[in-house]
Amino acid sequence: MLEVKGIHTFYGLSHILFDVSLKVNAGEVVCLLGRNGAGKSTTIKSIMGIAPPRQGRIIFKGEDVAGRKPYILARRGMGYDPDDRRIFADLTVEENLEIAIKGYVEGEGWNKERVYDFFPALKVIRHRRGGVLSGGEQKMLAIARALMGNPELLLLDEPTEGLAPVMVRVLEEQLMNLKKTGLTVLLAEQNLVSTLKLSDRGYIIDNGRIRFEGTVQELRDNEEIQKQCLMV
Helix, strand or coil: CEEEEEEEEEECCEEEEEEEEEEECCCCEEEEECCCCCCHHHHHHHHHCCCCCCEEEEEECCEECCCCCHHHHHHHCEEEECCCCCCCCCCEHHHHHHCCCCCCECCECCCHHHHHHHCHHHHHCCCCEHHHCCHHHHHHHHHHHHHCCCCCEEEEECCCCCCCHHHHHHHHHHHHHHHHCCCEEEEEECCHHHHHHHCCEEEEEECCEEEEEEEHHHHHHCHHHHHHHCCC
16 A cells, blocks of 8 residues: 655754655554654655655555655545644634545445544534544544545654543544454554554654554564654
8 A cells, every 4th residue: 555665854954854665555554663753754754754854765556656746645545643733723613524524425435423522522512613622532533634634644753742631531442443344554653562452563753764564463572672762
C-alpha cells in the first residue's frame, strides 16, 4: 500500500528527516514511535504532501507521489488526522462531517450514519459546535472526519496526545474496532503501551532517523532500544 524510500525532509534550512524508509502493507496497522521532536509528525506530513521531501520516494499504490499536493493524495485514497485536530470551530459536529464526505457508494464505505454507529458519542453531540468540544471529542471528530473521505490508507498523528487516561482507553477501544474493519493505518505515537496493543509492526524514529523496525513482539522484547529512543 505504502513504501517510503530514503526521504530527506527540511523545514527551511533545518534538516529534519534523514534517509527515512518504512513500509505499510494493505490491511496492516503499523506504528511509528518516538519521543517529542523525533520526526514522527514530519514523516506523516511528508507522506501527506504537507512537508514534501527534498529527496527520496513515496510509493502509494504503486505510484511515486512524493511532492504531490495533499488534496491530490486525498483523492488518491489517503486520509489524514493531524496531531492538532484542525476542527472547524464554528461548524457543528455534523457539519464538520458533511463537508468531508467523499467516495461513498451506497451500502459500502463510510457515511455519516456509519460514523455515528462507530462513534456513538458524536451522534449525541452532533449539533454542538466544534470549538466547544473537549479534547477527546475533538479527536474522535477528527478521526471520523478522516473516515468520511473513505480512505484506503489512514495516517493518524498522535491520536492520544493530551488526552486524559480514561479518554485514552475509550479511544484505544475505538481504534481497535477500526483495525477490525481491515483499514490500512500508519499510526504515529509516543504512547508505547497503547500503540503496541493496536499495531502489527513498528518502527522507532529518533533525531530524524529510523533506529528500529520489526514486529510488535520484537519491539516489546527489545528493552535497550526502548530505553535509548523512547524513554524521556
